[in-house]
Amino acid sequence: MWNDLMRRWMELAFWWLPGQRNDQQPARHEAPTPRHEPTRDAGTPASTPAPETAPEPSEPSEPAEPPAPAAEAGGDLKGIKGIGPAMQKRLAAQGIATRADLAAADPDTLTEALKAGRAVVSRAQVAGWIAAARG
Numbered sequence: 001m002w003n004d005l006m007r008r009w010m011e012l013a014f015w016w017l018p019g020q021r022n023d024q025q026p027a028r029h030e031a032p033t034p035r036h037e038p039t040r041d042a043g044t045p046a047s048t049p050a051p052e053t054a055p056e057p058s059e060p061s062e063p064a065e066p067p068a069p070a071a072e073a074g075g076d077l078k079g080i081k082g083i084g085p086a087m088q089k090r091l092a093a094q095g096i097a098t099r100a101d102l103a104a105a106d107p108d109t110l111t112e113a114l115k116a117g118r119a120v121v122s123r124a125q126v127a128g129w130i131a132a133a134r135g
Contacts, residue, residue: 077102080132082125090119102133 077088077099094113096102107127114121 077133080129083129087119090114090117093117099133102130105130 077083077091077096078085080099080102083091091097091102091114094110094117096105096110107123107130110130111121111123111126114126
């Protein structure tokens with residue numbers, strides 16, 4: 001009785017955890033369904049292992065592609081807080097592809113150029129990006 005009470009209390013306390021649900025667990029009075037073994041040919045003995053096939057030699061893989069130029073020359077701009085993939089594309093359209101390019105940019109000029117392209121940015125935000133790129 002105590003075990004049943006504790007089991008039910010635990011089910012109620014942790015109902016939100018993933019796992020087996022009550023409808024998936026067999027009741028105590030029900031016998032679990034037997035698992036069927038895979039069928040075998042009548043002439044094959046049960047202890048005979050299946051024949052192993054030799055792995056085919058694989059062709060040599062192609063060399064890995066070199067990293068992107070932005071990653072080589074100063075890092076990814078998305079690593080700076082506030083710059084995501086969309087803003088990185090807008091900055092690339094302004095000629096800023098690396099952290100060094102961003103560090104050399106003028107905050108006022110860059111803010112006006114981004115606003116002309118319908119980006120919602122402030123001068124303080126752009127100045128923060130430039131300071132992080134210089135960082």
